[in-house]
Structures are given as structure tokens and as C-alpha cells.
Amino acid sequence: xxxxxxxxxxxxxxxxxxxxxxxxxxxxxxxxxxxxxxxxxxxxxxxxxxxxxxxxxxxxxxxxxxxxxxxxxxxxxxxxxxxxxxxxxxxxxxxxxxxxxxxxxxxxxxxxxxxxxxxxxxxxxxxxxxxxxxxxxxxxxxxxxxxxxxxxxxxxxxxxxxxxxxxxxxxxxxxxxxxxxxxxxxxxxxxxxxxxxxxxxxxxxxxxxxxxxxxxxxxxxxxxxxxx
Amino acid sequence: xxxxxxxxxxxxxxxxxxxxxxxxxxxxxxxxxxxxxxxxxxxxxxxxxxxxxxxxxxxxxxxxxxxxxxxxxxxxxxxxxxxxxxxxxxxxxxxxxxxxxxxxxxxxxxxxxxxxxxxxxxxxxxxxxxxxxxxxxxxxxxxxxxxxxxxxxxxxxxxxxxxxxxxxxxxxxxxxxxxxxxxxxxxxxxxxxxxxxxxxxxxxxxxxxxxxxxxxxxxxxxxxxxxxxxxxxxxxxxxxxxxxxxxxxxxxxxxxxxxxxxxxxxxxxxxxxxxxxxxxxxxxxxxxxxxxxxxxxxxxxxxxxxxxxxxxxxxxxxxxxxxxxxxxxxxxxxxxxxx
Numbered sequence: 326x327x328x329x330x331x332x333x334x335x336x337x338x339x340x341x342x343x344x345x346x347x348x349x350x351x352x353x354x355x356x357x358x359x360x361x362x363x364x365x366x367x368x369x370x371x372x373x374x375x376x377x378x379x380x381x382x383x384x385x386x387x388x389x390x391x392x393x394x395x396x397x398x399x400x401x402x403x404x405x406x407x408x409x410x411x412x413x414x415x416x417x418x419x420x421x422x423x424x425x426x427x428x429x430x431x432x433x434x435x436x437x438x439x440x441x442x443x444x445x446x447x448x449x450x451x452x453x454x455x456x457x458x459x460x461x462x463x464x465x466x467x468x469x470x471x472x473x474x475x476x477x478x479x480x481x482x483x484x485x486x487x488x489x490x491x492x493x494x495x496x497x498x499x500x501x502x503x504x505x506x507x508x509x510x511x512x513x514x515x516x517x518x519x520x521x522x523x524x525x526x527x528x529x530x531x532x533x534x535x536x537x538x539x540x541x542x543x544x545x546x547x548x549x550x551x552x553x
Numbered sequence: 554x555x556x557x558x559x560x561x562x563x564x565x566x567x568x569x570x571x572x573x574x575x576x577x578x579x580x581x582x583x584x585x586x587x588x589x590x591x592x593x594x595x596x597x598x599x600x601x602x603x604x605x606x607x608x609x610x611x612x613x614x615x616x617x618x619x620x621x622x623x624x625x626x627x628x629x630x631x632x633x634x635x636x637x638x639x640x641x642x643x644x645x646x647x648x649x650x651x652x653x654x655x656x657x658x659x660x661x662x663x664x665x666x667x668x669x670x671x672x673x674x675x676x677x678x679x680x681x682x683x684x685x686x687x688x689x690x691x692x693x694x695x696x697x698x699x700x701x702x703x704x705x706x707x708x709x710x711x712x713x714x715x716x717x718x719x720x721x722x723x724x725x726x727x728x729x730x731x732x733x734x735x736x737x738x739x740x741x742x743x744x745x746x747x748x749x750x751x752x753x754x755x756x757x758x759x760x761x762x763x764x765x766x767x768x769x770x771x772x773x774x775x776x777x778x779x780x781x782x783x784x785x786x787x788x789x790x791x792x793x794x795x796x797x798x799x800x801x802x803x804x805x806x807x808x809x810x811x812x813x814x815x816x817x818x819x820x821x822x823x824x825x826x827x828x829x830x831x832x833x834x835x836x837x838x839x840x841x842x843x844x845x846x847x848x849x850x851x852x853x854x855x856x857x858x859x860x861x862x863x864x865x866x867x868x869x870x871x872x873x874x875x876x877x878x879x880x881x882x883x884x885x886x887x888x889x890x891x892x
Binding site for chain 1: 599600601602603661755758759760763765766769770771772775776800802843845847848849850851852853854855856
């Protein structure tokens with residue numbers, strides 16, 4: 326205990342630590358569920374009901390050319406567990422200018438049974454008939470078409486793994502830094518492809534073309550902000 | 554039958570009395586140690602998600618045995634019923650007349666009853682059953698020498714309360730696991746499914762039939778609540794979770810039932826509206842209602858509600874559902890009436 330606090334105060338730890346809180350926005354404000362208040366770039370009103378995904382392969386790029394890579398695969402259920410924290414340790418102190426990660430699981434590890442056998446992971450299984458492994462993301466809700474129709478944006482199988490990147494400055498020297506990683510759900514439907522539930526599709530599973538668009542759109546969904 | 558039971562009870566009671574007297578004598582020498590309990594291990598295949606444990610109520614052979622006695626004992630109710638009256642071992646511990654929910658693999662559950670009225674552990678569910686549903690008169694259990702001794706042995710208590718009754722029942726119900734269907738043997742590489750069943754499996758477990766999102770392979774329930782599009786108008790008989798929460802987005806949501814042993818649990822859905830599995834599959838194929846709270850998963854590509862399965866594919870799907878029956882459950886002596 327004393328030892329730990331000494332290290333904090335010395336300002337020169339061997340390693341920095343970062344606790345990242347994962348938050349979800351949609352458009353300009355925090356993600357609210359079950360309310361038809363969002364509009365995608367295609368102009369369609371929609372609401373979100375379910376958001377579940379994995380984050381993995383978190384990599385920080387140091388200004389001096391170094392790289393920090395974390396092996397963890399983190400399960401996020403935005404609605405049921407909104408207090409999700411990712412804990413990164415043993416980071417070389419210094420400044421970082423970029424973070425990349427995957428939404429989902431890289432091909433080396435995307436094999437069903439790789440993750441601990443929990444109810445959550447079992448619920449994320451991607452059927453073997455469709456390539457096996459795990460769902461990378463399940464984003465579900467309703468949008469306004471001729472009626473209030475459902476949409477289910479699911480990604481799975483190696484070729485559609487989204488790689489996300491955000492340019493953000495991190496200055497890490499203590500063992501107790503915190504940051505927030507915010508996903509803007511609306512970004513899944515724009516940049517570079519304007520995605521329309523009506524014209525493209527409301528249901529991505531089994532449709533390589535649609536999943537590919539969502540994968541591409543995933544590149545800029547995150548922003549990272551250091552708090553202290 | 555009855556006399557046999559009474560004789561058995563007398564023997565057990567005298568044995569316990571004897572033990573008590575015997576231990577009283579020993580007390581003069583040293584504090585008597587209660588006999589150690591034997592941990593109970595629930596056995597299930599490795600590919601099934603880990604069974605969550607409840608540290609507050611560790612399972613023991615003695616606790617499971619006590620829960621089993623209670624489960625089959627009419628002493629718990631005030632109207633001559635026992636749990637087994639509506640949860641019949643031959644029907645996967647369900648009942649066709651009252652359309653009860655089956656008691657299988659419930660240890661994996663954290664929300665109970667069709668509308669999710671009880672949230673929490675299996676112990677909480679049993680507490681509800683004992684206190685609210687049966688309104689068990691605990692003094693009757695305390696008046697029984699047999700139960701007093703059994704509860705003392707398992708829970709180290711002198712006086713029985715509804716908590717211990719619920720805990721014992723939870724231990725027994727948690728012990729009821731069923732993973733010996735033809736599908737399990739197929740997963741274990743010891744039996745092959747025929748072409749029709751395999752076709753049904755691929756419809757079930759792909760975007761074709763899209764059943765797996767709510768009934769994932771393994772436990773065949775996601776332990777969540779969904780509106781699967783049964784109704785277009787809502788009233789107290791069809792509003793499900795909404796009746797509990799008052800949240801309009803919960804309208805028409807019901808507990809996803811496990812599809813294990815589903816061939817044994819007719820009629821189907823919370824109100825038993827479908828008599829056969831063919832009817833159920835027909836519903837998913839062409840009968841889904843579009844409302845604002847129907848689950849997004851029920852909308853198929855191109856905004857179609859329905860699966861577009863051929864007659865052949867529908868019967869393949871039913872053939873697969875029939876592979877989920879564990880025929881060994883009905884005769885499993887570990888779960889039968891112990892009296």
C-alpha cells in the first residue's frame with residue numbers, strides 16, 4: 326500500500342496504468358434506448374435497443390515510435406453493463422498520439438471455444454454454418470420505414486472485422502490515469518458509406534456486402550479522451 | 554404405498570432419534586461435531602456454459618436429497634399439491650394442463666416466470682414459490698421430527714424458516730440438468746443425425762431460420778425476454794413483461810423458454826396457444842405480427858416478417874427440434890419421487 330503510493334508520487338514509475346471507461350453516444354448525446362430520436366446519414370429515424378460487442382487488440386502508438394499492445398478481449402454489453410472499464414497496465418510512460426483496436430476478435434483467436442465458456446460468450450457464438458467464431462457486434466433496434474421496422478446489424482467471420490482508430494493525445498506517467506473511450510453509434514451508418522436501412526438492408530447477417538459496409542464505417546466510431 | 558411411506562418415515566425418524574440420543578451422551582466428553590456434508594457436483598458437458606454457483610447455498614448431497622423430498626411433499630401446500638403436481642418428471646418437469654414452465658437447467662437462469670416476475674437467483678425463485686405461491690405453513694415442517702432433523706443436518710438450524718426450505722428446493726432444482734438428447738450425442742461425436750435433422754439444424758442455426766439468436770445452441774435459451782411477434786393487440790393476457798415494469802418497450806415480451814425437451818412440453822407459448830411444434834414453426838414462418846415492440850431479430854432481410862421456408866424445410870426444422878429430447882430424464886432415479 327505504502328509502496329504503491331510512493332510510486333504514484335514519485336512521478337517516475339517504471340510503468341503507467343490506464344483505466345478506460347467505455348461510453349456510448351449516438352449523434353450528439355449519450356445513447357438512450359428505446360426512443361426514436363436518432364437519424365442516420367440516410368435520413369432515417371431509428372432507435373437502439375441492444376448493443377453488445379467485443380473490443381480487442383488495443384494498441385497505443387507512442388510519439389517516440391514505441392507501441393503498446395494489449396492482448397485482452399473485452400466483452401461489452403452497453404445496456405446491461407454501462408459501467409464497463411478496461412484496465413491497461415505495464416504501459417511505458419510517455420506520450421501517445423493514436424489508439425487502434427478491433428471491434429470483434431482477430432482471426433487468430435476467432436474460433437468458438439477460445440473465450441471462457443460463459444453465458445455471454447455463448448450468446449455471441451457465430452454459427453459454424455456461417456464461418457464459426459463469435460459475433461463481433463450485435464446492434465439492434467427499430468427504424469421508421471412504412472412501419473416501425475426492426476434492424477439487426479450483426480458482424481461476424483474474419484473478413485469483416487472492423488479496425489478502429491482514433492487520434493488522441495495521451496500523456497502517461499502515473500499508475501492511475503483514467504480515460505474515456507466513447508463509441509458514437511451513429512458512425513456505424515456513415516463514413517465512408519451512407520448506410521440506409523431501407524435501401525441497403527435492415528439485416529446484415531449472411532450478407533457479405535452489407536457487413537463489409539458496416540466494417541468500413543466502423544473505422545471512426547471511437548474517440549478517446551484522457552481525463553487525468 | 555402410503556403405509557410404506559409411513560414405515561419408511563418411522564425408520565428414518567427412529568434412526569435420527571437414536572443418533573441424537575447417542576450424541577447427547579457423547580456430549581459429556583466433547584462437543585459433538587455435526588456430520589460432515591458431502592459436496593454435490595452437477596455434471597454437464599464441457600461445451601455448455603459454466604453453471605453459476607451460489608456461494609450462499611453450496612450444494613450438498615444431503616441438501617439435494619432434502620430438496621427432493623420437499624419437492625414431492627404435499628405438506629408444503631395448503632391444498633394437497635406438491636411442486637411435482639404441476640412439474641411432472643415425465644414431461645420435463647412441466648405440465649400440459651396448466652402450461653407450467655419446465656424445471657430443467659434452471660441453475661443457469663436469473664429471471665423466472667413467463668413475465669420475469671422473479672429476478673435473482675434460483676433461491677429467490679424458490680422463496681417466491683414457497684412464500685407467495687404456496688404460502689407454505691412452515692409450522693407444519695417444524696412439527697415434523699423428520700424435517701427438523703434433516704434441516705438441522707443440512708443447514709445447522711434448530712428452527713426451519715422459509716429461507717431454508719427455499720434453499721433446499723433450489724439445491725434440488727439446480728441438480729436437475731438434462732444434456733443427453735440425440736443432439737448432445739451428435740455434439741459429442743457418438744451419434745449421427747439424419748439428413749433431415751441436419752437440414753433442420755442448419756436452418757435453426759443460421760440466418761435462414763434464425764432461431765439461435767434467442768435460443769442459442771447449448772442451453773437453447775438466451776435467458777432474456779423478447780417479443781416474438783405473437784400478437785398485434787395487447788391486453789393483460791399478452792403484454793408480458795410490461796405488466797411488471799410498466800415500460801412500454803417491454804410490451805409483449807416473454808421469457809425465452811429453453812427448447813430442450815420441447816417435444817415433451819406442449820402446448821406452446823405462455824398461453825399454450827399452439828398445440829404442436831408444427832404449429833409453432835408455421836407461426837414463425839408466416840404468422841409473425843409487426844408491432845413496434847416486436848424484437849428486431851424477428852424482422853428478416855428486406856423487412857419481411859417471416860421465414861419463407863418451404864413445407865419441407867419446416868418439417869426439417871421440426872425434426873431438429875425433436876432431437877432435443879433427453880429420453881433419459883423421465884426415468885432418471887435421481888429426480889424421481891423419493892417418498
